[in-house]
Amino acid sequence: MMKRMLGIITANFSGGELGSLTAERPVASLPVAGRYRLVDFPLSNMRNSGITTVGLITPYLYRSLMDHVEEGKAWQLSRKTGGLFVLPGSVYGLKGETDKFLLRDFIQNRAILDRSSSDVVVVTTSDWVYNIDFRDVLAQHNRTGADVTMLYKKDFRANVPGSQFLRMKDDGEVTAIAGTGSDCFLDAFIINRPLLLSFISWYGSVNHFDLVADIFRENMNRMKVYGYAFEGYAGVVSTLADYMQVNADFLSQDVRSQIFRVDRPIQTKVQDNAPTKYGDNAAVKNALIPTGCVISGTVEDSVLFRGVEIAEGAVVKNCVLMQHTKVGPGTVLDNVVCDKNVVIRADTHIAGAEGRPIAIPKNQEI
Amino acid sequence: MRKKECIAMLLAGGQGSRLGALTKYNAKPAVAFGSKYRIIDFGLSNCVNSGIDTVGVLTQYKPLSLNDYLGTGTSWDLDDPDGGLHVLAPYATETGGRWYNGTADAIYRNIDFISRYNPEYVLILSGDHLYHMDYNQMLAYHKQQKAALTVAVIEVTMEEASRFGIMSVDEEMRITKFTEKPKHPDSTLASMGIYIFNWSVLKSALIADHADEKSQKDFGKNIIPRLLGENKRLYAYRFAGYWKDVGTIDSYYEAQMDLLEDEPEFGIFDPNVRTYSNANSSAPHYIGKDGSATRSLVSNGCVILGKVNHSILSSDVTVEEGAVVEDAILLPGAKIGAGAKVIHAIVGEDAIIGPGAVLQGTDDIPVVGDRVRYNEGGEK
Numbered sequence: 001m002m003k004r005m006l007g008i009i010t011a012n013f014s015g016g017e018l019g020s021l022t023a024e025r026p027v028a029s030l031p032v033a034g035r036y037r038l039v040d041f042p043l044s045n046m047r048n049s050g051i052t053t054v055g056l057i058t059p060y061l062y063r064s065l066m067d068h069v070e071e072g073k074a075w076q077l078s079r080k081t082g083g084l085f086v087l088p089g090s091v092y093g094l095k096g097e098t099d100k101f102l103l104r105d106f107i108q109n110r111a112i113l114d115r116s117s118s119d120v121v122v123v124t125t126s127d128w129v130y131n132i133d134f135r136d137v138l139a140q141h142n143r144t145g146a147d148v149t150m151l152y153k154k155d156f157r158a159n160v161p162g163s164q165f166l167r168m169k170d171d172g173e174v175t176a177i178a179g180t181g182s183d184c185f186l187d188a189f190i191i192n193r194p195l196l197l198s199f200i201s202w203y204g205s206v207n208h209f210d211l212v213a214d215i216f217r218e219n220m221n222r223m224k225v226y227g228y229a230f231e232g233y234a235g236v237v238s239t240l241a242d243y244m245q246v247n248a249d250f251l252s253q254d255v256r257s258q259i260f261r262v263d264r265p266i267q268t269k270v271q272d273n274a275p276t277k278y279g280d281n282a283a284v285k286n287a288l289i290p291t292g293c294v295i296s297g298t299v300e301d302s303v304l305f306r307g308v309e310i311a312e313g314a315v316v317k318n319c320v321l322m323q324h325t326k327v328g329p330g331t332v333l334d335n336v337v338c339d340k341n342v343v344i345r346a347d348t349h350i351a352g353a354e355g356r357p358i359a360i361p362k363n364q365e366i
Numbered sequence: 367m368r369k370k371e372c373i374a375m376l377l378a379g380g381q382g383s384r385l386g387a388l389t390k391y392n393a394k395p396a397v398a399f400g401s402k403y404r405i406i407d408f409g410l411s412n413c414v415n416s417g418i419d420t421v422g423v424l425t426q427y428k429p430l431s432l433n434d435y436l437g438t439g440t441s442w443d444l445d446d447p448d449g450g451l452h453v454l455a456p457y458a459t460e461t462g463g464r465w466y467n468g469t470a471d472a473i474y475r476n477i478d479f480i481s482r483y484n485p486e487y488v489l490i491l492s493g494d495h496l497y498h499m500d501y502n503q504m505l506a507y508h509k510q511q512k513a514a515l516t517v518a519v520i521e522v523t524m525e526e527a528s529r530f531g532i533m534s535v536d537e538e539m540r541i542t543k544f545t546e547k548p549k550h551p552d553s554t555l556a557s558m559g560i561y562i563f564n565w566s567v568l569k570s571a572l573i574a575d576h577a578d579e580k581s582q583k584d585f586g587k588n589i590i591p592r593l594l595g596e597n598k599r600l601y602a603y604r605f606a607g608y609w610k611d612v613g614t615i616d617s618y619y620e621a622q623m624d625l626l627e628d629e630p631e632f633g634i635f636d637p638n639v640r641t642y643s644n645a646n647s648s649a650p651h652y653i654g655k656d657g658s659a660t661r662s663l664v665s666n667g668c669v670i671l672g673k674v675n676h677s678i679l680s681s682d683v684t685v686e687e688g689a690v691v692e693d694a695i696l697l698p699g700a701k702i703g704a705g706a707k708v709i710h711a712i713v714g715e716d717a718i719i720g721p722g723a724v725l726q727g728t729d730d731i732p733v734v735g736d737r738v739r740y741n742e743g744g745e746k
Binding site for chain 2: 033034035073074251253256259260265266267268270271272273274275276277278279280281282283284285286287288289290291303304
């Protein structure tokens with residue numbers, strides 16, 4: 001019989017360099033790919049893997065996150081048996097914490113682990129974008145008889161701050177976790193529940209430890225840890241440049257077909273927007289656009305979010321425009337990220353550079 | 367059950383046979399409309415926006431897709447144990463089973479459903495009309511007139527009048543005469559098929575009508591004339607906004623093309639009047655490097671690699687490279703092959719226009735039915 005999985009999503013870290021984008025929200029609720037928030041990906045992955053009990057470890061400022069996740073309805077987690085458990089995270093504030101798997105978050109929420117009848121716990125962060133069936137990972141976990149199975153992506157670019165890399169034997173057994181390398185840890189792992197409970201008991205007095213960076217490393221020789229090579233598209237958001245890149249990745253048909261799979265749909269909170277309306281002079285090329293937009297100008301190589309309005313004569317290139325951004329007539333934007341409700345008045349020119357976009361904070365009028 | 371002041375009964379069982387190929391798999395209320403919606407969304411959203419939290423949806427013809435779409439009513443906030451949305455299909459009893467035989471019969475057979483809410487008023491609606499309306503205003507009018515029945519009415523042209531239930535009213539708007547689809551109409555005041563009844567009046571009229579073997583069990587033909595004959599207080603409630611019964615392919619097409627106007631009369635873009643729908647979880651739409659969309663409405667899940675102008679694209683439509691779509695309505699899941707041309711036409715749900723095929727309407731609007739494949743040289 002298939003072992004049962006309990007899901008834990010850590011949504012309370014903000015170790016990246018995302019500036020104003022994460023001034024008022026955790027990375028988990030950062031809008032991405034036109035109609036999603038980052039947390040949609042781990043939640044959908046868990047749902048698509050048949051996981052029906054998910055603990056969401058929340059940051060101190062969790063309003064935007066809870067506004068989006070609600071009671072988990074979009075992921076079939078509003079249910080009688082199991083469902084979504086909103087767990088208090090121990091990080092106070094949004095900034096300055098880089099640990100992704102703080103032990104004290106698990107200690108503090110030990111009850112969900114104690115009460116669960118699951119065999120294994122699937123733990124992920126909420127800053128990665130990929131589409132996976134954790135049942136495939138579990139099958140390998142069972143086959144290898146591992147205590148812990150860590151997901152990694154081969155040859156993943158190594159310039160992400162705080163990235164960890166796996167050192168493995170030929171058979172995939174992990175021998176070390178390092179700060180450099182090419183097999184990048186996806187910040188997701190499966191661990192046997194009794195072992196996780198043991199760690200909680202043993203390390204209770206040093207609860208500032210990170211489960212992976214400290215405890216896995218320290219116990220690497222005493223347990224069986226295997227890597228699981230994830231083959232599909234994976235993107236991570238930790239800098240502003242990453243954020244632009246991950247959004248731009250969705251302009252590729254290949255990436256969209258790997259992420260937006262009919263058999264494993266990415267779910268999100270549904271809103272009732274009108275369809276998007278294109279004007280007579282709309283000139284849109286290579287752009288991802290959700291419903292609720294009104295587009296009368298030029299949009300190229302960009303990702304728009306719901307309710308964006310582009311006036312006639314405006315030109316938007318290489319941009320990410322979040323919900324309800326309004327771009328006035330004659331305005332030119334290149335390599336710009338507009339946070340929610342930004343208004344750019346007529347005939348304004350703003351240009352960042354490739355890899356160095358300009359971010360305009362929420363509710364600004366320029 | 368807690369007593370309700372007013373509950374709604376939404377008639378959604380008709381075939382809509384004049385929509386032809388579009389109702390082969392769908393009941394008319396479940397036919398897609400306006401890029402993001404299905405026709406029933408407007409009636410359900412009106413109920414919710416008017417604070418009506420109990421809606422019986424009467425189904426009969428091809429109910430599978432309609433039932434799927436309605437679900438538990440959660441998309442319209444009608445998943446409420448204290449009322450909410452109920453799908454009411456015909457059922458069997460100890461004396462046998464039979465289909466709903468007319469609009470009044472459909473309501474008659476659900477007297478038990480209505481009675482458990484013991485409402486003061488029952489709002490009867492059609493699931494296939496397009497309009498935004500606050501039923502509270504109509505209900506307030508109904509109370510103010512101390513009416514037994516209030517019929518919402520709209521002015522139509524003399525030419526159109528013989529398609530509708532037409533009534534004559536006195537200076538107080540009290541109905542003096544009502545004729546269903548008159549050959550020689552003597553008024554242009556048309557029934558919109560929206561009725562508010564006092565439940566006690568409706569109930570006894572339904573029971574009496576049921577016993578009348580000659581009755582066609584129809585609101586317009588039987589119930590209203592019966593109440594007029596009994597000299598009950600019947601009033602007309604004038605409605606001035608947009609209202610359309612998209613009964614034919616032509617009117618279905620025109621009503622959607624109207625949405626492409628700068629300021630469409632039917633305010634689906636009005637932020638103050640939300641139309642709820644059972645939205646899907648498809649990705650945002652993508653317009654490719656050589657694609658374009660002008661003067662069009664587009665929803666999630668579409669991939670546009672060709673040229674789209676003056677058209678309505680429902681969700682999950684694909685327009686391949688080199689394809690041209692103009693003055694067209696593409697329903698959910700339609701696929702337009704590379705180099706194909708679709709001009710002045712309707713392409714049904716999950717229908718496929720083969721690569722290079724040309725589908726061009728003139729005065730007649732060609733319709734490729736749901737799930738049909740249309741290739742160069744005709745349908746296959």
